[in-house]
Structures are given as C-alpha cells and as structure tokens.
Amino acid sequence: MGDYHHGPAKGLSRWLFTTNHKDIGTMYLWFSFAMFILGGSFAMVIRAELFEPGMQLVDPAFFNQMTTLHGLVMVFGAIMPSFVGLANWLIPMMIGAPDMALPRMNNWSFWILPPTFLVLASTLFMEGGAPAFGWTFYAPLSTTYAPPSVTFFIFSIHVLGLSSIMGSINIIATVMNMRAPGMTYMKMPLFVWTWLITAFLLVAVMPVLAGAVTMMLMDIHFGTSFFSAAGGGDPVLFQHVFWFFGHPEVYIIILPAFGVISQVIPAFSRKPLFGYASMVYATASIAFLSFIVWAHHMFTVGMPVAGELFFMYATMLIAVPTGVKVFNWVTTMWRGALTFETPMLFAIGFLILFTIGGFTGLMLAIAPADFQYHDSYFVVAHFHYVMVAGAVFSMSAGIYFWLPKWCGRMYNEAMGKTHFWISFIGFNLAFFPQHFVGLAGMPRRIPDYALQFADFNMMSSIGAFIYGASQILFLYNVIATIVAGKPVSDEKVWDGAEGLEWTLPTPAPYHTFETPPLVK
Amino acid sequence: MTSQTSTAYEKYHVPPKSRLAICATTGLMLSVYGAASIMNDMTFGDPGVSTNSWSIFLCGLFFFLATLFAWFRTAIRENLAGLNSAQLKHSYVLGMFWFIFSEVMFFLAFFGALFYVRNLVGPWLAGEGEGGRMNGLLWQGFEFSWPMMQTPQEAVGGAAAQPLANNGTFAGPQTSLSFAQAHAWWAWLPLWNTVVLLSSSFTCHLAHMGILDGDRRKFNLWLAVTVLLGMLFLCLQAFEYHEAYTHFGLTLNSGIYGSTFFMLTGFHGFHVFMGMTMLLIQLLRSVLGGQFTASDHFGFEASSWYWHFVDVVWVFLFLFVYIL
Numbered sequence: 001m002g003d004y005h006h007g008p009a010k011g012l013s014r015w016l017f018t019t020n021h022k023d024i025g026t027m028y029l030w031f032s033f034a035m036f037i038l039g040g041s042f043a044m045v046i047r048a049e050l051f052e053p054g055m056q057l058v059d060p061a062f063f064n065q066m067t068t069l070h071g072l073v074m075v076f077g078a079i080m081p082s083f084v085g086l087a088n089w090l091i092p093m094m095i096g097a098p099d100m101a102l103p104r105m106n107n108w109s110f111w112i113l114p115p116t117f118l119v120l121a122s123t124l125f126m127e128g129g130a131p132a133f134g135w136t137f138y139a140p141l142s143t144t145y146a147p148p149s150v151t152f153f154i155f156s157i158h159v160l161g162l163s164s165i166m167g168s169i170n171i172i173a174t175v176m177n178m179r180a181p182g183m184t185y186m187k188m189p190l191f192v193w194t195w196l197i198t199a200f201l202l203v204a205v206m207p208v209l210a211g212a213v214t215m216m217l218m219d220i221h222f223g224t225s226f227f228s229a230a231g232g233g234d235p236v237l238f239q240h241v242f243w244f245f246g247h248p249e250v251y252i253i254i255l256p257a258f259g260v261i262s263q264v265i266p267a268f269s270r271k272p273l274f275g276y277a278s279m280v281y282a283t284a285s286i287a288f289l290s291f292i293v294w295a296h297h298m299f300t301v302g303m304p305v306a307g308e309l310f311f312m313y314a315t316m317l318i319a320v321p322t323g324v325k326v327f328n329w330v331t332t333m334w335r336g337a338l339t340f341e342t343p344m345l346f347a348i349g350f351l352i353l354f355t356i357g358g359f360t361g362l363m364l365a366i367a368p369a370d371f372q373y374h375d376s377y378f379v380v381a382h383f384h385y386v387m388v389a390g391a392v393f394s395m396s397a398g399i400y401f402w403l404p405k406w407c408g409r410m411y412n413e414a415m416g417k418t419h420f421w422i423s424f425i426g427f428n429l430a431f432f433p434q435h436f437v438g439l440a441g442m443p444r445r446i447p448d449y450a451l452q453f454a455d456f457n458m459m460s461s462i463g464a465f466i467y468g469a470s471q472i473l474f475l476y477n478v479i480a481t482i483v484a485g486k487p488v489s490d491e492k493v494w495d496g497a498e499g500l501e502w503t504l505p506t507p508a509p510y511h512t513f514e515t516p517p518l519v520k
Numbered sequence: 521m522t523s524q525t526s527t528a529y530e531k532y533h534v535p536p537k538s539r540l541a542i543c544a545t546t547g548l549m550l551s552v553y554g555a556a557s558i559m560n561d562m563t564f565g566d567p568g569v570s571t572n573s574w575s576i577f578l579c580g581l582f583f584f585l586a587t588l589f590a591w592f593r594t595a596i597r598e599n600l601a602g603l604n605s606a607q608l609k610h611s612y613v614l615g616m617f618w619f620i621f622s623e624v625m626f627f628l629a630f631f632g633a634l635f636y637v638r639n640l641v642g643p644w645l646a647g648e649g650e651g652g653r654m655n656g657l658l659w660q661g662f663e664f665s666w667p668m669m670q671t672p673q674e675a676v677g678g679a680a681a682q683p684l685a686n687n688g689t690f691a692g693p694q695t696s697l698s699f700a701q702a703h704a705w706w707a708w709l710p711l712w713n714t715v716v717l718l719s720s721s722f723t724c725h726l727a728h729m730g731i732l733d734g735d736r737r738k739f740n741l742w743l744a745v746t747v748l749l750g751m752l753f754l755c756l757q758a759f760e761y762h763e764a765y766t767h768f769g770l771t772l773n774s775g776i777y778g779s780t781f782f783m784l785t786g787f788h789g790f791h792v793f794m795g796m797t798m799l800l801i802q803l804l805r806s807v808l809g810g811q812f813t814a815s816d817h818f819g820f821e822a823s824s825w826y827w828h829f830v831d832v833v834w835v836f837l838f839l840f841v842y843i844l
Contacts, residue, residue, distance in 0.1 A: 009537060017537035099534045101611035104591070108541035115549045144687040148564040151556040159552055165622050173614040177607060178532070207622045211629025215783070221559045223688060223772050224779035226633060229658070230673040230682065231690030232776035234641040241629055304650050515529050 007510045016111075019103035020510065021088045022406075024110050028085030029399075031114060033475070035077030036392075038121070040468050042070035047430075047464040049447050050457050063447035064132035065124065071135025075253070076160050077117050079391045083256035084109075084167050086398055087195045089406065091171065093501035093508065094189045096180025096517045101173035109167040112159055120156045123149035134445060136246065139227035139238035143219045150220065154213045161206040168199035168206075175199075180500070182519035186280070189499050190273060193280050194259030197287045201248045201255075204291075209245040212238065236301055243294035251290045254354075254386060255283060257394035258325060261347050263499070264397050265329050268344035269336030270496035275328040282321035282328075289318050299370045308367045315365040319358070326355055341494075342416030346397035349424050350389060357385025360435065375445075378438025384431045388467075396423070396474065403478065404493045408507030409485030415477045422470035429463025530605040533598065540594065543587040550580025596811070596819065609818060616822040620829050623791070627833055630787065634780045634840065638666050641776075645672050658682065667696035671775035693770035693778060697760070699843045709760050710842045713753055714834065717792075720749035721831040724799070724824050734814040736806065743803045743820075746827070750796035757789050784841055788833055795830045798823035 008014045008023065015027060045066045049057050058066070088106065092099055100106045123130040128147030131137065142150060175196045179188070188196075215226040215238070225231025227238045266273045273279065295303060295311040303311075329351055338344070360382040364370050373379060396419070404410050433456035438444075442453045449457065492502045500519070504512050554577025561571050598604060644651030646664035655662065659682075662675035671690040676682045679689050695701055702708040724746045730738030761782075764770040772782050802820040805811040812820055 016542050017539055019535050019537055098532050102615055103534055104538050104540055108544055111541050111545045112548060148560050151560050155552045155556045169615050169618045172618055173611045176614055177610050203618050203622045204625050207626035208629040211626055221563050225690050225776050226779055228687055229645060230687060231671050232668045233637060237633055237636055240636060
C-alpha cells in the first residue's frame with residue numbers, strides 16, 4: 001500500500017489492478033477508440049461494396065455480418081464506453097470527490113469489456129459465420145434462422161449489460177454520495193447531470209435487454225415459444241421488448257454528449273450556460289419520454305391505429321425538451337466573446353448537424369410518412385446524423401477540451417482544426433446523400449442496389465473513406481500531444497473554462513480532492 | 521467557486537490496487553464461454569464428438585465463485601478494520617438499492633411479455649381485431665383461452681400441417697397450474713408456497729428487530745428460521761415442477777403458457793436461491809464469527825432487502841401467473 005499515495009504503480013499491474021478513476025477512464029477511452037477503429041473498418045467494407053452497383057468484394061452473407069458487427073461494435077464498444085471513460089475521468093473531479101464511490105467494481109466494469117468484444121469478434125471465424133441479423137437482432141432472424149454463433153452473441157450481450165449496470169450504479173452512487181460540501185444538485189456541472197440521468201436509464205433498461213436475449217436463448221435451445229406464433233408467442237414481442245431497451249439506449253448515447261456540449265460552448269463563449277435549470281429539466285423530460293415512445297421504431301409492423309397515434313404524438317413531444325436544449329446552446333453563444341478552437345468547432349458542428357438529425361427524426365416520427373421512410377437509407381442517414389455528428393463529434397470536442405488538463409500538454413491546434421474540417425466534410429459527403437437515396441426508395445442493409453442510386457452511393461463511399469481517414473489524424477494528434485505536446489501549466493487551460501476540475505493543477509495529479517473542497 | 525479544506529472530514533477509503541477485478545473477469549468469461557459452448561453442443565453439435573465445454577464452464581464458475589468469496593471477505597475485513605467512513609457505507613447502501621432496482625426491471629421484461637401475450641397476441645392469433653387478419657391463413661380454428669391449453673400449432677393439426685411457421689413442436693399442457701384448475705384450495709401448492717414465502721419475510725423482519733435490539737440469540741434464531749423457510753419454498757417448487765412435467769404435461773415446450781410460467785417462476789426461484797444463500801452466509805457470519813452489531817450490520821440488511829424484494833415479486837407472480 002506504500003506507493004499508492006504517491007502515484008501510479010509501474011508496468012502492466014498499474015492497469016490490470018488499478019482502482020484509480022483516472023487510470024480506468026484512460027483505459028475506457030483507449031479501448032473505445034480501438035473499437036471505433038474496428039467498427040469503422042467494418043463500415044469501410046460496407047462502403048467499399050456499395051461504391052458501385054453490383055457485387056464486387058464480399059458475398060451478401062458476409063455483408064450482413066459486417067452491418068451487424070458494425071452496429072454492435074460502434075454502439076456497445078465505441079460510443080458507450082467512450083462516455084463512460086469521460087465520466088470516470090471527470091465526474092470525481094467535477095464534484096470534488098477523491099475517486100468513484102466503488103473503485104474495485106469500477107475496474108471490473110472495464111475489464112469485462114475487452115474479452116467480451118474478443119468473443120464477439122471471434123464469431124466471424126465460427127462455423128456459420130458471425131451474427132448476420134442486424135444490430136437490432138429481430139426474431140425470428142436471430143432465433144430460428146440464426147447461425148450457431150448467436151449463442152456467443154447472446155452471452156456477450158449479457159456480459160456487456162452487466163458491465164453497463166455496474167458502471168452506472170457506480171456513477172449514481174458517486175454523484176449522489178460523493179459531492180463536496182456545498183455542491184448541491186443544482187450546482188453540479190451539466191455533464192454530471194446528464195450522466196446521472198443516463199446512468200439511471202442504463203440501470204433501468206439494460207436488464208430489459210438481458211430479458212430479451214434470455215428469451216431468445218430459451219427459444220433457441222430450450223424449446224420455449226416467446227417469439228414463435230406456432231406456440232402462441234409472437235415475433236413482434238421481440239421488437240417490443242428490444243425497443244423498450246433500444247429507445248432509451250439512444251438517449252443513453254446522446255445525453256452525455258449533450259453534457260459535453262454544455263461544458264464546451266460556455267467555455268468558448270465566455271458566458272455561463274444559458275438556462276441551466278431548464279437544461280436539467282429538459283434532460284429529465286427526455287429521459288422520461290424515452291420510456292413511452294419505443295414503438296415508433298415499429299410503425300410498419302402492424303400495430304393497432306391507437307398505438308400508432310399514441311407513439312407518434314409521444315415521439316413528437318420529445319422535440320420540445322430537445323428544442324429547449326438547442327435554444328439554450330445558441331443563446332449561450334449569443335453576444336458571447338466567441339473563439340473557435342477545435343473543441344468549439346466540434347461543438348458547433350454538433351449543434352448544426354445534430355439539429356438536422358433531430359429534424360429527420362421528427363419526419364420519421366410521423367407514422368403515415370414513416371411507411372415510406374421505414375427501413376430505407378433515410379433512416380440510416382438520420383441515425384448517423386445523431387450518432388456520429390451527435391455522439392462522436394461531441395466526444396471529439398470533449399477529448400480536445402480536456403486532454404490538456406489530463407496530460408498537461410497542448411494538442412496541435414492546426415492539426416485539430418484540420419481534423420475537424422476533414423471530418424465535417426467527409427461526414428456530410430457520406431451521409432447527406434443517403435437522405436436522397438432513402439427517400440427515393442433505396443432499402444438499408446443490402447449489398448447491391450438499383451442503378452439510379454449509383455452516383456449518390458459513390459459520393460457516400462468517398463465521404464466515408466475521408467471521414468475514416470480523418471480519424472487517423474486524430475489518433476496521431478492525440479499521441480503526439482501525450483508524447484511531445486507543448487507543456488501547459490495553467491490550471492484553467494482555457495480562459496473561459498469554469499468548474500472544479502479547472503481548479504486542480506495541470507496535469508491533474510494521480511489523486512485529487514482527497515479532502516473535499518468547499519463549494520460556495 | 522473557491523476551494524478550501526473542510527476540517528471535520530472522515531477520509532473516504534479508496535482501496536489500493538487489487539487483483540479481484542481481473543480474477544472475477546477471468547472466471548466470468550470462462551464460465552460464460554463454457555455455458556455458450558454447452559448449449560451449442562446440445563443444439564447444433566454432433567453427439568458423437570466429445571467437447572470440453574463442461575470443464576471450461578465448471579472451472580470458470582469455480583474460479584468466479586472463489587473470487588466473489590475473496591471479494592466479499594476483503595470488503596468485510598475493511599469494515600472490521602474501521603476503514604469505512606459513514607459516507608463510504610452509504611455508497612454500499614446506494615449500490616444495493618440500485619442493484620435491486622435493476623432486478624425489478626429484469627422481471628418487468630418477463631411480466632411485460634406475459635401481459636402482451638395474454639391481452640394482445642392471444643386474441644390476435646384467434647382472429648380478433650386488427651391483428652387477427654392472418655388467422656384465416658395460418659391458424660384457422662385456433663381459439664384463445666388462458667391458460668393456453670391448445671397451441672395454435674395443435675389447432676391446425678401439428679407442426680407438419682403448417683409449413684409456414686414450422687419452427688418447433690409445441691403441445692399444450694394437459695392441466696394448468698392456475699387456481700381455476702385446482703380441485704381444492706387447501707391442496708393447491710402455490711398457495712402454500714405463498715404462505716411459506718410471506719412468513720419468511722416476516723421472520724426475516726423479526727431477525728432484523730433482534731439485531732437492532734442487540735439480541736444475538738433472537739437474531740440467529742429468526743434468521744435460521746428464514747433460511748429454512750426459503751429452503752422449504754425451493755423444495756415445494758421443485759416438487760411443483762416435477763408434478764408439472766410428469767403429471768400435468770406442462771413443460772417448457774407447452775407453448776407460450778409453459779414458456780411464461782417456467783421463465784417467471786424459474787427466475788424467481790433462482791432469486792430465492794440467491795437470497796437464501798446470502799442470508800445463510802449472514803447467519804454463518806453471526807454464528808461462527810460473532811459479526812454484526814446493533815449499529816453495523818449492513819451485510820444482513822442488504823440481504824434482507826433482497827429477500828423482501830424476492831417476496832414482493834412472488835406476490836405479483838402469485839396474482840398474475842397463478843390466480844388470474
């Protein structure tokens with residue numbers, strides 16, 4: 001125990017046995033970046049096949065495995081763990097806590113992720129191939145017609161759920177129990193608020209996902225008939241249970257992103273966040289609504305009209321709190337002393353592109369219109385606007401924003417801005433045309449398509465390659481910063497940054513706030 | 521915001537680096553990989569080929585349980601050594617509360633499936649309402665009742681007669697376990713299960729009163745009674761399952777009634793087993809180790825919350841699975 005008060009242990013044991021929230025946060029972030037590259041390479045295979053009509057590179061079965069694994073790896077391996085990494089690094093520093101509430105469990109939550117993704121990736125080499133039923137794994141594709149590797153997929157989901165639940169319980173306990181004296185709930189930085197609510201969503205819906213995959217497991221191996229009409233069950237039951245998890249899940253992904261943006265925009269506007277309390281209430285409202293809108297993913301499945309109407313109106317209601325947020329961010333910038341460093345560029349990129357994604361979401365919420373849009377590339381365009389330009393852009397903003405605080409070195413601003421502009425152009429080139437091909441009737445999850453979609457698909461593929469390549473620049477910039485960036489010693493790093501984490505020395509010491517600060 | 525050191529702060533114990541997480545990961549991954557392999561051998565495998573799936577599973581499980589044992593022992597020793605401040609103890613309280621909340625949501629998924637199937641899917645399969653339009657094409661002659669004594673597949677003459685949805689054989693039960701089918705209330709097993717479990721919740725509360733009074737004899741006695749009642753419940757449930765399989769023809773393959781019945785009661789039974797084990801460990805800690813005081817007995821308290829939660833789930837099960 002002797003060396004533990006002074007600094008990190010040497011060698012591999014530091015990472016394997018650590019209980020330090022900063023170490024664990026770092027591991028989460030690196031792991032999620034590795035998964036981002038893996039999931040991204042699956043996407044490159046998809047876009048390469050779709051570069052022109054006809055079958056060129058892969059066979060349709062493998063194409064389906066790619067779309068499935070791309071979705072699963074990006075959602076469960078890249079985006080979710082990356083925000084857990086940010087939470088680990090920042091929540092204790094933002095609320096003045098010495099560490100997370102349950103540090104050993106924190107380490108366990110992380111370490112079960114890498115072997116699980118190893119198992120999931122290894123399904124590619126199993127007999128019958130990897131899961132090929134899409135990341136939403138609808139029954140009976142995922143039960144009656146699934147390859148044997150589905151069993152490993154099911155258990156992977158169980159373990160990922162376990163990791164998320166433990167991670168979230170830790171975050172809830174930390175926020176509720178570890179705030180420094182004077183740090184009342186309504187003084188918490190918005191990033192902490194959004195994570196508290198996200199953690200609540202995770203604890204509420206990950207068990208439901210576990211229930212869904214358990215029903216699949218029983219149907220496949222033990223003869224139950226949850227998803228089989230022959231035995232009195234219903235394949236649509238799967239969709240209901242899945243989306244009861246799945247819709248809160250998309251807010252699990254985007255709420256921490258909102259939190260990051262709510263820290264970055266005020267810092268570079270040199271103004272406090274406009275409408276702090278309304279931001280908190282809007283986040284809570286979004287979380288509440290996320291539980292009663294799930295069937296808008298299933299408008300074409302044959303629900304009673306009353307159901308269609310209820311889920312349509314409830315979904316549209318989400319636009320209200322989301323609008324409040326967008327309004328508040330814009331108003332924060334209004335008459336601020338704006339500067340446009342890389343984090344701010346990503347935040348503004350987020351703001352514009354996420355709003356576009358939100359509006360296409362509203363279009364999809366209109367039940368009668370959705371009969372046309374459903375399962376088309378329009379849907380693909382919509383959720384990539386909120387997942388990539390929403391979650392991933394805000395993640396990039398967050399990394400550039402806090403990296404100097406973490407490692408005491410400044411990233412290369414010119415390279416950061418280049419990363420932003422290449423990402424921004426590549427992203428829009430990749431996904432904007434997908435709106436058009438989708439509205440014109442191109443279905444999603446197909447390896448080949450009709451000739452009239454050729455031009456837009458080629459643009460889309462070129463954009464995707466550009467976006468993919470820009471992440472290499474990002475990786476290089478981050479490594480170069482950590483290894484040889486210009487040292488920073490100013491506590492605040494950014495002159496407009498506010499919050500407890502900016503009162504700590506730069507780089508942040510291994511142990512911080514061992515006695516809590518008093519917040520006035 | 522200014523930073524200042526407050527004076528009367530009891531240090532929050534951040535544990536030193538620990539091997540527990542890596543060991544638990546190893547055990548968990550091995551057991552999960554083994555379990556998946558066992559099931560794949562069973563369903564897709566070649567019966568002539570022997571695999572080592574069971575060895576992987578059992579090794580993993582043993583290693584995992586051993587790690588959990590070490591983990592809880594570490595946590596208990598830290599508390600006995602006085603490392604846990606009041607604030608840290610509250611972290612454990614929050615952890616247990618939110619863990620139980622996640623368990624509630626897990627059961628909710630299965631209750632949700634039950635309600636959806638009973639109230640919507642069943643009538644649709646029988647041709648009612650907007651969802652019923654396929655009845656004439658697929659399941660002509662199927663009539664819905666709950667418990668579902670005849671599956672849609674049987675109604676159209678078996679698996680071979682319906683090639684469009686032929687993914688297994690589902691034969692309804694001969695007799696259901698619902699109250700309507702019981703011949704006399706006093707001979708109806710689920711009722712006695714209810715009595716046993718509800719009284720165990722009460723005896724668990726008596727044990728809690730005992731430790732709060734500092735009366736260890738009372739605590740040990742009522743805790744032991746609780747554990748025994750838990751065991752009795754599990755025995756009764758094992759007997760019930762045996763009856764269901766051998767005399768009632770109610771199995772996992774009996775269509776959706778069997779599926780929901782066994783999954784709901786089975787997961788509940790598993791949770792009873794977990795809760796009973798937790799309480800048994802607390803009993804051993806008290807009897808053998810003399811642990812727990814009137815003001816410090818969170819291990820017991822957490823287990824008792826879990827026990828009451830399991831009890832509440834049973835009340836809903838009894839109502840929605842057996843009676844209604």
